[in-house]
Structure formats: C-alpha cells, structure tokens
Amino acid sequence: MAEAAASAKGLAPSARAGGLVVLAGLLVAVLVLSIAVGARAIPLSDIWSALVAFDPSQTNHRIILDLRLPRTLVGLLVGAALGLSGAILQGATRNPLADPGILGINAGATLCVVLGISVFGITQLSGYVWLAFLGAGGATVAVYLIASLGREGATPVKLALAGAAVTAVLTSVTSAILITSVETLDQIRFWQVGALTGRTNEILLQVTPFILAGIVLALATSRILDGLALGDDVARGLGMKVQRSRALVGLAAVILAGAATAAAGPIAFVGLTVPHVARAFTGPNYRWLLPYSMLLAPVMLLGADIVGRVIVPPGELQVGIVTAALGAPFFIALVRRRKLAEL
Amino acid sequence: MSTTGFAPVGTVVAVRRRLQRRYALVMALLAVLTLAAIGLALAVGDYPLPLAEVVRSLLSPFTGNVEPAGDFIVLGVRLPRAVAGLLAGGAFGLSGVLFQSVLRNPLASPDIVGITMGASATAVAAIIVFDWSGTAVSLSACVGAVVIALLIYGLSWRNGVTPYRLVLIGIGMSAIAGAVVSYLFTRARIFDVQEALAWLTGSLNGASFEHLAPLALALLVLTPVAAVLWRSLNALQLGDDTAKALGTRVELSRLGLIIVAVLLAAAATAAVGPVAFVAFVSGPIARRLLGPAGNALLPSALVGGLVTIGSDFVAQHMLGRNQLPVGVVTGAFGAVFLIYLLAAAHRSGRGG
Numbered sequence: 001m002a003e004a005a006a007s008a009k010g011l012a013p014s015a016r017a018g019g020l021v022v023l024a025g026l027l028v029a030v031l032v033l034s035i036a037v038g039a040r041a042i043p044l045s046d047i048w049s050a051l052v053a054f055d056p057s058q059t060n061h062r063i064i065l066d067l068r069l070p071r072t073l074v075g076l077l078v079g080a081a082l083g084l085s086g087a088i089l090q091g092a093t094r095n096p097l098a099d100p101g102i103l104g105i106n107a108g109a110t111l112c113v114v115l116g117i118s119v120f121g122i123t124q125l126s127g128y129v130w131l132a133f134l135g136a137g138g139a140t141v142a143v144y145l146i147a148s149l150g151r152e153g154a155t156p157v158k159l160a161l162a163g164a165a166v167t168a169v170l171t172s173v174t175s176a177i178l179i180t181s182v183e184t185l186d187q188i189r190f191w192q193v194g195a196l197t198g199r200t201n202e203i204l205l206q207v208t209p210f211i212l213a214g215i216v217l218a219l220a221t222s223r224i225l226d227g228l229a230l231g232d233d234v235a236r237g238l239g240m241k242v243q244r245s246r247a248l249v250g251l252a253a254v255i256l257a258g259a260a261t262a263a264a265g266p267i268a269f270v271g272l273t274v275p276h277v278a279r280a281f282t283g284p285n286y287r288w289l290l291p292y293s294m295l296l297a298p299v300m301l302l303g304a305d306i307v308g309r310v311i312v313p314p315g316e317l318q319v320g321i322v323t324a325a326l327g328a329p330f331f332i333a334l335v336r337r338r339k340l341a342e343l
Numbered sequence: 344m345s346t347t348g349f350a351p352v353g354t355v356v357a358v359r360r361r362l363q364r365r366y367a368l369v370m371a372l373l374a375v376l377t378l379a380a381i382g383l384a385l386a387v388g389d390y391p392l393p394l395a396e397v398v399r400s401l402l403s404p405f406t407g408n409v410e411p412a413g414d415f416i417v418l419g420v421r422l423p424r425a426v427a428g429l430l431a432g433g434a435f436g437l438s439g440v441l442f443q444s445v446l447r448n449p450l451a452s453p454d455i456v457g458i459t460m461g462a463s464a465t466a467v468a469a470i471i472v473f474d475w476s477g478t479a480v481s482l483s484a485c486v487g488a489v490v491i492a493l494l495i496y497g498l499s500w501r502n503g504v505t506p507y508r509l510v511l512i513g514i515g516m517s518a519i520a521g522a523v524v525s526y527l528f529t530r531a532r533i534f535d536v537q538e539a540l541a542w543l544t545g546s547l548n549g550a551s552f553e554h555l556a557p558l559a560l561a562l563l564v565l566t567p568v569a570a571v572l573w574r575s576l577n578a579l580q581l582g583d584d585t586a587k588a589l590g591t592r593v594e595l596s597r598l599g600l601i602i603v604a605v606l607l608a609a610a611a612t613a614a615v616g617p618v619a620f621v622a623f624v625s626g627p628i629a630r631r632l633l634g635p636a637g638n639a640l641l642p643s644a645l646v647g648g649l650v651t652i653g654s655d656f657v658a659q660h661m662l663g664r665n666q667l668p669v670g671v672v673t674g675a676f677g678a679v680f681l682i683y684l685l686a687a688a689h690r691s692g693r694g695g
Contacts, residue, residue, distance in 0.1 A: 096511060097450045149686035158685055160450055161627060165678035165685070168620045172674035175544055176667055185540065186533050193525045269518045276511065318529065324522035332498055332515040335508055 010283035019281055020288075023295040027076075030302045034072040035064060038309050042068070066200070074199040075302045075319070077211045078260040079270065083297025084218045085256035086271030087278065087289055091225035092249040093156040099272035100257030102163040103250065106266035107170035108139025109258065113191060114174050118184040125198055128191065129206045129262040135170075136258030142166050144250060153243050155232070194267035194320025196305050207259040214255035215294065221249050222286040229284060269324045270297050273331045280334060300327060362635060366642075369632045373645040377429070380652040384425040387660055390416055427550035427614065428652040428669070430558050432621050434611035436647020437562075437569060439622030440629065440639055441604035444576050445597055446506040452623035453608040456510055457517030459617045461491025462609065463543055464520035466616075470539045471531040480542060481554075481613040488609035491516055496601065503594050505583065545618030545670030547655050554614060561610035566644070569603045572596055573640050618670045621647050624677035631684040650677045 011019055036042050042060050050061040082100065089098045100106060112135030116122040122131070147154040147162040178185045224245040227235045232242050257271065274297040275289065282288035301319060304326055308317035385397045392400075392413060400417035403409050439452040446456070453459050465487030469475040475483070495516050499509045524543075528536050575586075575596040586593050608622065628650075629642035654672040662672075 095448070095450065096507065097448065097455065097514065102450075146682050146685060157449060161681065162685055164450060164623060165681045168624070168674035168678035171619065172671050172678075175540070176662075176671045178540060179537075179544060179667065179671065180665055182533060182537055185537060189528050189536060193529055272514060273518075318525070321522045321526050321529075324518040324525075328515040328518040328522075331518075332512050335511045335515065336498060336501060 010279065010281045010288075016282060016288050020291060020295070023292065023299065026299050027295055030299050030306070031072055031076065034075065034302045034306055035068045037306050038063075038068065039314065070201045070204045071196050071199050071305075072302065074204050074207075074263050075196050075305055076298045077204075077208060078196070078264045078267070079298025079301035080294045081211045081214060081256040081260040082267060082271040082301070083274040083278075083293040083295075084215060084290060085253040085260070086273075086297075087275035087286075087293040088218050088221055088225060088249050089253045089257075089271075090275050091228060091286060092246050092253070093159050094229065094231075095156060095160050096276065097272075098160065099268055100253070100261065101167065101266070101268050101272075102160060103254065103257075104139030104143045104163050104166040104170060105136040105254060105257045106261060106268060107167040107174070108135035108137075109133070109261040110188075110192060110266055111135055111170045111174045112138075114177050114184060114188055117187045118177050118181050123187060125191075126200070126202045126206065129203060132262035133210075133258050136261055137254060139166055139170060140250065140254040140258075144247070148243075154246060159246075190318070191265045193318040194265040194323075195318040196264055196301075197316060197318065199263060203263055207263045210255055210259040214252055214259065217248075217252040218256060219290055219294075221245075221252060222290050224249060225286040225290075229286070265320065267301070267320045267323060269320075269327055270301055273327060274300060277331065277334060362637065366633060366637060369629075369642055370645070373632075373642060373649060377645055377649045377652070380649060380656065381425045381429070384428075384652055384656055385417055385421045387656070388416070388421065392417065423550040423552055423555065424547050424655070425652055426552070427547045427555055428655050429648040430555060430562060431547075431611040431615040431618065432625075432647035432649070432651025433644040434558060434562055434607040434647070435618065435621040435651070436625030436629075436643040436645070437566065437640065438604045438607040438611070439624075439647070440626035440643035441569060441600050441607075442622070443626045444639075445600045445604070446510055448506070448510060449627055450623075451506075451510050451513075452626070453604065454617075454620065454623050455517070456513030457495060457515075457520060458488050458492055458513075458605055458608050459612065459622075460517040460520040460524070462488040462612045463617055464523040465490075466542055467524050467527050467539045470542060471527045471535045474535075476538075484617075485609045485613040487520075488605060488612060491520060492601070492605040492609075496598070504597065506597075541668065542616050543670075544668045545616035545673075546668030547615055547651075548668065550615070558610045558614040561606060565603050565607055569600070569607075570640060572599045572603065573638070576600065616668075616670065618651065618673050620674045620677050621650055624650065624681050628677070628681055628684060631681075650680070 010016075032044070032047070035047050036044060040060075040063065042064065046060045047064060049055075050058075050064040054065060055061050086099050089100065089102065090096060093102065095102075109132035112131040113128045116128065116131040122128070143159065143163045143166045144154060146166065147158040150158070178188065224240070227238060227240045228242070228245065230238070236242050260267070275293050278289055278292035278296050282292050301323060304322035305319040307326065308319055308322040311317055311322075382394060382397065385401075386392050386394055396413055397417055399408055400410070400414045401422075403414055403418075442451050442453055442456060443449055462484040466480050466484040469480045469483040495509065495513050496504065498516075499505075499512045501508070528539070531539070583593050611618075625643045625647040626639060628646045629639045633639055633642060650673060651669060654676040655669040657676060658667045658669050658672040
C-alpha cells in the first residue's frame with residue numbers, strides 16, 4: 001500500500017475501494033478495543049453477552065452499557081464529524097490550514113461554555129452541549145456574514161480572514177473572563193482540552209441526530225467540492241452557483257463541527273490533519289476523500305482515547321492531548337515522506 | 344489595477360505617482376495615529392497630566408526643567424509602557440507580514456505556524472514545572488521559539504523547503520507544543536495555571552527600559568536586514584519556479600527572511616509575552632490600507648505598534664475597574680479593524 005500511495009495521486013483507483021474496506025475493518029477493531037480496554041479490562045465474551053443479554057446485576061455489563069459504550073459511540077460520531085468537517089472546510093476555503101477552528105466554531109463554543117459556567121453556574125457536561133452548539137453556530141453565522149460583505153462575496157481568503165478575526169474577538173472575551181475568574185478557569189481547563197471522559201448516553205442522544213444529518217449533507221457535497229477545487233472562475237464557468245454551494249458546505253461543516261465540539265470539547269487537531277492523511281491515499285478526488293476522512297478520523301480519535309486510558313494509570317490522559325502528541329509526529333512523518341496533493 | 348494592452352507611457356507614470364502618493368499618505372496617517380496614541384498613553388491615567396506637562400517631562404533630561412512627581416510618572420512609568428507596546432507591536436507586525444509573505448498564506452502568522460506555541464510551551468513549563476519567574480521565563484520563551492523554528496525548518500527540509508510543507512509541519516509542531524501546554528494546565532495547581540495564563544495572554548505591566556533593550560537591539564539590527572531581503576520577496580510571491588527563473592536564490596532568501604521573522608517574534612515574546620493576534624492582523628490591515636501601492640513591510644510594523652498601544656489604552660482605561668492585560672484586547676481591537684476593512688473592500692483584487 002505504501003508504494004502505491006507514494007505519488008501525489010494516492011492509491012490506484014482500483015485499490016481505493018479496497019482501502020476503504022481495510023479502513024472499515026480497522027474501525028471495527030478499534031471500536032471493540034475501546035469497549036474492552038480501560039481501568040478494568042473486560043473480556044470479549046462479556047461484551048457480546050452485555051449487548052445481546054443485558055444483566056444489570058453484572059458489574060461488567062453495567063460498565064459496558066453505562067460508560068464504555070456511550071463513550072465509544074461518542075468517540076465514533078465525534079471522530080467522523082471532525083474528519084468530514086475538516087475535509088469539506090479545506091475544500092470550501094481551499095486552504096490547507098482550514099479546520100473547524102477557522103470558522104470560529106471552537107472559539108464560539110468555548111466562549112458560550114465559559115459564559116455558562118461563570119454567569120449561570122452550569123457545571124454539568126450535558127449542560128455544556130447546547131451552549132457549545134449555540135456558540136459554534138453563532139460564530140459561524142457571524143464569520144459568514146462578515147465574509148459576504150463587500151462586492152466579491154465570500155471568497156476563500158475573506159472567509160479565512162473573517163474566521164480568524166472573529167476567533168480573535170471571541171478569544172479575547174474568553175480570556176478576559178478567565179483571567180478575572182479562577183473558578184471558571186478551574187472548570188474550563190478540563191473541558192477545553194477535549195475529552196471523551198464521562199460522556200454518557202444523555203450526551204450521545206443529544207448530538208447523534210445532528211451528526212447523522214451533517215454526515216448525509218457533507219457526503220452529498222463531494223461534487224460541489226470537486227467543482228470548487230478548480231477555482232471559483234472555472235467552477236462558475238461550469239455552471240455552478242459558487243456562493244450558494246460554498247454556503248451549503250459551510251452549513252454541513254458547522255453542524256458537524258458544532259456537534260462534535262459540543263460533545264467532546266474543542267479538539268482541533270483531528271479535523272485539521274486527517275484530511276491531509278486521507279489525501280495521501282485518495283488524491284484530490286472528494287468522492288473518495290470524504291469517506292476516507294470519515295473513517296480515518298474516528299480510528300485516530302478512538303485509538304488515541306484508548307492509549308490515553310492506559311498510559312498513565314491510575315489516571316487518564318485527555319484524548320485531545322493524546323491525539324496531538326501521537327498524531328502530530330505521525331502527521332509530520334507523512335508530510336515529509338510524501339509529495340502531498342496540494343489543494 | 345491592470346493596464347491592458349499598450350498603455351501610454353504617461354498613464355504608467357501617472358499610475359506610479361498615484362501609488363507613491365498613496366504609500367506616503369498611509370505612512371503619514373499611521374505615524375500621526377501612533378504619535379497621538381503615545382501622547383494619550385502618556386497623558387491619561389489615575390494621575391492625569393496636560394499635554395504641555397507631558398512634553399515638558401519628556402524634554403526635562405535635556406532642558407533641566409525637572410519636576411520629580413510628574414517626571415517619574417511620565418518617564419518612569421508611562422513612557423516605558425508605551426515604548427514596550429510600540430516595539431513589541433512593531434516586531435510582531437514585521438514578523439507576521441514576513442511569515443505571511445514568505446509562506447504565501449494570509450493565515451500563516453507566527454501564532455499559527457507554531458513559533459508562538461513553542462515559546463508558550465517552554466515558558467509555561469518554566470512557570471509550572473520549575474517555578475521560575477521574570478527573566479528566566481522570558482529566556483525560556485525565546486529558546487522555545489528558536490528551537491521550534493529550527494525543528495520546523497529542519498523537518499521540512501527535503502531537497503529544499505516548500506512553503507506548503509513548512510506550513511503543514513508548523514501545524515504539527517504547534518499541536519505537539521499545544522498538547523504540552525494543555526497537559527501542564529490539567530496537571531498543575533490552579534494558582535500556577537493562573538500565573539501561566541497571565542503570561543500567555545501577554546502584558547505590558549512592569550515594562551522597563553532595561554527589559555526592552557534586547558528587543559530594541561533586535562529591531563535595530565533586523566529591520567534593515569528584512570528591508571534588504573524583502574526585495575527578493577516580490578519574486579518569491581510569484582511562486583518558486585518563476586522566482587528561480589528570475590534568478591532569485593529562492594532557498595537562501597526564504598531562509599533569511601524566516602530567520603529574521605522568528606528572531607523578531609522571539610524577542611517580542613520574551614519582552615511582553617505572546618500578545619495574541621498582533622502578528623496576524625498587522626499585515627492584512629497594512630495591505631488593505633495600501634491597496635496595490637506595494638511594500639507592506641514598514642506599514643505593517645507601524646500598524647502592529649499602533650494596535651498594541653491602542654489596545655493597552657483600552658485595556659487600562661476603558662474597561663472599568665478591572666485593568667486587563669493588553670493581550671486580552673489586542674484580539675478584539677485588531678480584529679474589529681480587520682473586519683471593517685474586509686467589509687469595506689469593494690474593489691475586486693483586494694481580497695487577499
């Protein structure tokens with residue numbers, strides 16, 4: 001696989017479907033591991049019996065259904081959402097640095113959660129979900145409106161700059177609050193890292209509909225993204241409605257990244273890097289890039305979560321830290337070894 | 344701004360003259376605004392002074408017309424603070440516009456390609472793990488910035504360095520440094536975290552001329568170097584192949600400019616902490632003011648200084664009793680300006 005992927009075009013077209021099957025297999029393996037591994041190791045036979053014949057008197061069964069399964073499913077959905085939203089945002093803005101952070105999603109979510117803690121005294125993880133969603137959506141709408149001002153409308157460069165500017169404003173307010181309130185800082189520092197710890201069925205149910213809808217919408221935009229990749233002028237020449245297409249992609253991205261951030265906190269690295277890794281296998285074609293990103297990201301996120309659970313016993317390392325610490329060296333090695341397909 | 348076909352020589356000259364006038368106008372405007380901001384910063388405070396009194400204090404070392412209380416406030420407290428803002432903001436502005444131009448990406452400021460994050464990681468480690476403070480923290484920030492820059496450049500090297508690879512590796516290194524900061528934040532005592540956060544925000548508190556000397560020296564040496572290397576940058580903007588064809592020694596120019604940019608960012612970070620977003624907004628603001636009128640190097644430095652001094656004024660005097668560190672406001676202040684300029688750009692071709 002490594003030799004075939006050495007060119008900028010990625011795998012040969014005939015091998016791409018095979019690669020997707022391999023990825024899906026990897027994902028299943030990681031899902032099973034994520035349920036089995038932790039402070040208390042659970043044998044595979046118990047996982048099966050807990051799923052088909054749940055017995056509340058058995059501790060292992062309770063752990064699986066109340067803790068490990070929701071955590072694993074949240075990781076699966078959040079990972080898929082981050083990978084997809086990163087890929088479509090990089091396509092829509094044609095900037096390799098684009099990630100959910102670029103549309104102000106992370107900064108908006110963080111500010112709303114910080115406000116929720118400091119003003120309303122909310123300390124429940126499930127209470128953060130709607131706040132984060134509200135902040136992510138509000139920030140993205142602001143970014144899009146600002147970028148649309150002026151005669152050219154929302155060009156990629158203006159979107160990126162407007163996103164960074166809005167992020168700057170929101171981050172300023174956040175740090176003003178954190179600097180003056182130690183209690184809020186103490187609460188937020190664990191959420192802000194990005195973690196899957198303590199994510200319950202309640203949180204899973206809150207975000208699942210959004211992420212599923214976002215996935216459908218995002219996968220449907222692959223043709224739009226292939227068109228936008230040619231540049232606005234060519235895309236327009238091919239009969240595309242460039243502004244409307246970009247807005248549609250933005251909508252999918254904000255649903256996905258907003259829900260992911262609401263569930264797990266701001267995990268920047270996955271959405272940023274997974275599409276670049278996927279591009280090494282698929283080349284620039286979005287019809288392949290999107291499903292690859294969608295499967296690869298949860299493998300990375302859940303893999304990192306599993307490592308984080310066992311690496312510093314008896315404690316845990318937050319998944320946001322592990323994804324960066326393990327993912328970044330891998331990402332750097334990949335960037336060094338291959339001639340990546342540029343956007 | 345394209346002159347299509349065969350423009351008469353007169354038209355070309357007229358256009359060029361108009362661009363030169365615009366450049367001079369922008370520079371003059373920025374200089375006047377900066378001076379006004381410094382004047383305000385020296386005059387306003389808990390102990391307000393009339394401008395005449397400020398001028399007298401500033402001249403007192405030469406005229407001998409001394410008045411201890413006023414002189415202490417102007418020369419000992421407010422002037423170092425304003426100079427710190429001017430120098431650090433200028434250095435961040437220069438550093439940012441150099442990175443953005445060399446890497447051909449408006450998002451590629453030292454904040455984003457990892458330089459600032461490297462400085463933050465070592466400084467936070469110094470505060471939380473080693474319980475250091477003051478100069479030791481500044482020095483470790485400087486070391487962190489230079490080390491991460493070397494790592495990024497070294498890891499990007501593969502028969503030369505392309506901007507695309509440099510930016511991606513920068514993101515990777517930035518993520519690693521960010522993970523270090525996050526990890527230390529979740530493990531440390533909350534009071535250490537608070538101290539580290541204060542440093543990370545960046546502040547002009549306690550600025551003194553002795554602390555500013557290294558930064559002033561860095562600016563004095565590096566600005567002319569940047570100006571000389573900047574000429575080759577216009578060729579780099581056209582893409583590596585075109586630049587090579589034009590005879591620019593691409594790799595060498597790029598390395599030189601990046602070294603200058605890293606050292607400026609490191610010196611400014613060591614002096615006042617990683618004040619957010621100044622490096623990022625200065626270049627785009629300067630470019631939008633200039634339009635096609637060219638060389639954004641010095642205007643970016645002035646914008647950086649202006650944004651920092653202006654933000655510090657807002658943070659000190661306009662936000663009620665809580666005096667906030669400057670880094671809290673630079674983001675909002677600089678960004679609002681950038682948003683206005685984005686919205687006001689109606690001519691096509693000014694998007695970047």
